Amino acid sequence: MNGPDVELPENVALAWGLRDRPSRGPKRSLSLDQVVAAGIQIAQAEGLPAVSMSRVASELGVATMSLYRYVPTKHDLLDLMVDTAFGPPPPPRGVDEGWRPALSRWGEGNVTALRRQPWMRHVPISGPPINPNQVRWLEYGLAALRGTGLRASERIAAIMLVSGYARSWATLTADIAEAAARTGSTPEEVGLRYWQHLATLTAPGPYPAIHELLAEGEQYDDDVDLEWRFGLDRILDGVAAMIETRAAAPSG
Amino acid sequence: MNGPDVELPENVALAWGLRDRPSRGPKRSLSLDQVVAAGIQIAQAEGLPAVSMSRVASELGVATMSLYRYVPTKHDLLDLMVDTAFGPPPPPRGVDEGWRPALSRWGEGNVTALRRQPWMRHVPISGPPINPNQVRWLEYGLAALRGTGLRASERIAAIMLVSGYARSWATLTADIAEAAARTGSTPEEVGLRYWQHLATLTAPGPYPAIHELLAEGEQYDDDVDLEWRFGLDRILDGVAAMIETRAAAPSG
DNA sequence: GCAGATAAGCGTATGGCATACGCAGATTTG
DNA sequence: CAAATCTGCGTATGCCATACGCTTATCTGC
Structure with missing residues (x-):
């Protein structure tokens, strides 16, 4: 035992x-x-x-x-x-599955877990993963990247990238959701109010990039999950590019 | 005033x-x-x-x-x-500078700030950036991505990606540094001890990917800044790929 | 220059918190 | 059955954020 x-x-x-x-x-x-x-x-x-x-x-x-x-x-x-x-991670990479869907699922699992138990984001991270489920997540994350030609430290950096982004994202959306619940409004209204405050505060100063952003105005009715996917896909693209490089010129 | x-x-x-x-x-x-x-x-x-x-x-x-x-x-x-x-952000994108060095500098600035004042990582994030310096950082981050063809929400997601990763990374290294200081040892020794503990704990179970990682053993004497750069470059690669896509087929 | 309004500093009190310490009683080992 | 050992927990310590209301300083309008 x-x-x-x-x-x-x-x-x-x-x-x-x-x-x-x-x-x-x-x-x-x-x-x-x-x-x-x-x-x-x-x-x-x-x-x-x-x-x-x-x-x-x-x-x-x-x-x-x-x-x-x-x-x-x-x-x-x-x-x-x-x-x-946090519970156990989502299913590991299947035998004939590519690294990308596996790592994608792993990342989605991270946000799902954090969304299901939003209080977890307030527990300060105490160090590298060492507890049983954390280690299982680590195992599955690394398993997704086996055989890609990435070095050990690169595999670790890649999954840190995904989990860090998942945490940022889950934290932001949960903060907004809680602010909405607190004020009896919707997340959309909270987001809108934020952009309005930003507009007010930056109006007198030189904030061209923010003003350009606000002028597009497209963010008001965005699907938040799409935004999360966007970032995740960018990470995976970057990792893919690295894997291709390694495949073209394998490290000795 | x-x-x-x-x-x-x-x-x-x-x-x-x-x-x-x-x-x-x-x-x-x-x-x-x-x-x-x-x-x-x-x-x-x-x-x-x-x-x-x-x-x-x-x-x-x-x-x-x-x-x-x-x-x-x-x-x-x-x-x-x-x-x-946090202080003011590093210099903004220069007139003839590309988005990539500018965003890279912005990301480095994030870790530098967090490393200089490591206590900041323990202050829970209270929502989207709204205070003066935070907004200045936001401005410069967005400015780095102006004219890239990325949509508003994509520019935001991209800088969230970078800042989230910077925070994860700074947190991890600071945790290790503090553990080292507490035990009177070096960060390298703390890292080594971690891997040893992981090896002990995973020895009896099915953790092939972790065992493979430990077998490579290369991570013991890694330059941590190199690992950080690796992740940052992957993000930037992913963003670059997206920008190229947008440039090839501009959104209407 | 004075009266009333207002704000600053802060003493006191409340109700929380994590946790150190040690004791009484339960349980097991020889 | 005695010695060892562990459990539950009562009590106490020393923190903490902050609500409330008083005194005193300062300014505004007359």
Whole structure:
């Protein structure tokens, strides 16, 4: 059930279920999964700020300090929540599938996950992927790029590109959606108001590129998913160009 | 000195200096800029968590609650800090300069700014760019793409692509640098340790793409700036391809 | 030059928060 | 059955943002 006791950081071992249940002492009344699930449920229902240790504890019917028998710090709990809520990645590259649809699906999966659980965007990234689902996502992302001739660091940079863009995009749209919900209006109205504010503020100054943008006015009724696809396709185009270069002159 | 009283949100008007100094009442003993500067100084010296209202106040020799005469909430202060600390964008596209070097410089500017003030990455993004320097950055980013044939939403998506990637990258490298500083080791050692942990954790499971990556082993002594450039060049390649498409078949 | 209006600084208080510490009781091992 | 060990958790500490209202300084209109 669990691997050898490696010199892993406590929180990582915890996330991977590598901490042996002690034999002495009373049985635990909860499991780590329950704690994490309670945290996720609160975050999803009431937003990340509602997730306090005492709130999670009361949700589970235990005292606040009991949680610290399961989790070293609150931040570790948040990391676990994100890892669990992200869930498993979308299906990996099929045997006869090209790298591009696979990486595209991977990117879409990123936004989908972030959109489904928008509170996740407020949990600060704590470092490179190390928790179980994060590593699974990493695996599938890299798998999409196997055999493309890209070097190791290039494959990593490529998936960072996609996931970073997905995160930016999901964050922006979620911020707008929340602003809309808060003011009882629609995302379109929030977007419109933003452009109006921008117009007002830049009117007296030298902002030719912004004014040109506003003059086109086409962005008011844009399909946001189209805009996201545009950026994703540009990334994939760039990666494709690199792969072709590598194919033409393979690195030794 | 200030424009007409538009129906702007309080914090935006504040950031743009559009709040008329009241004529009645005692003179203020501070300026908003001083408050923001004090916040930045603390964040830079001791990290973002050290920035509390009372800490900023004591730095300025005033009482905590005095700050609220200058700033509606702490979050508004953080936004102002970020806008100020980002500073002005790098030089805009020159008259005879192509879009690509200009956008490249703009992207580099993003990472440079974030690297110079690493605490900024921990301030949650509160929405689309609306504060003065943010808007200036927006202007220069868009200016780099003027006359390329890209549509308004495409120009926006392109600069989101670059800035999002810059932020991801700066965040990752800063996280690693801070972990190194905390443990008294070098970023290279932190990176190595990460790969070792990943190897340990994925050893028992089916992670072929990760194992392949680890087998190449080339990432241990990589120049991180090269990796950043790789991703940026891929984005620019993708944008270039799009621009060529548009040039071949102009949109009506 | 004075009265009323207004704003500044800020003392105090409220209600939150993460978490350190140690104890009482449960459970298991020898 | 005794020693060891772990659980749940009560209590306490020291933070935090910020609401409220008072005092005092300053300006405007008369």
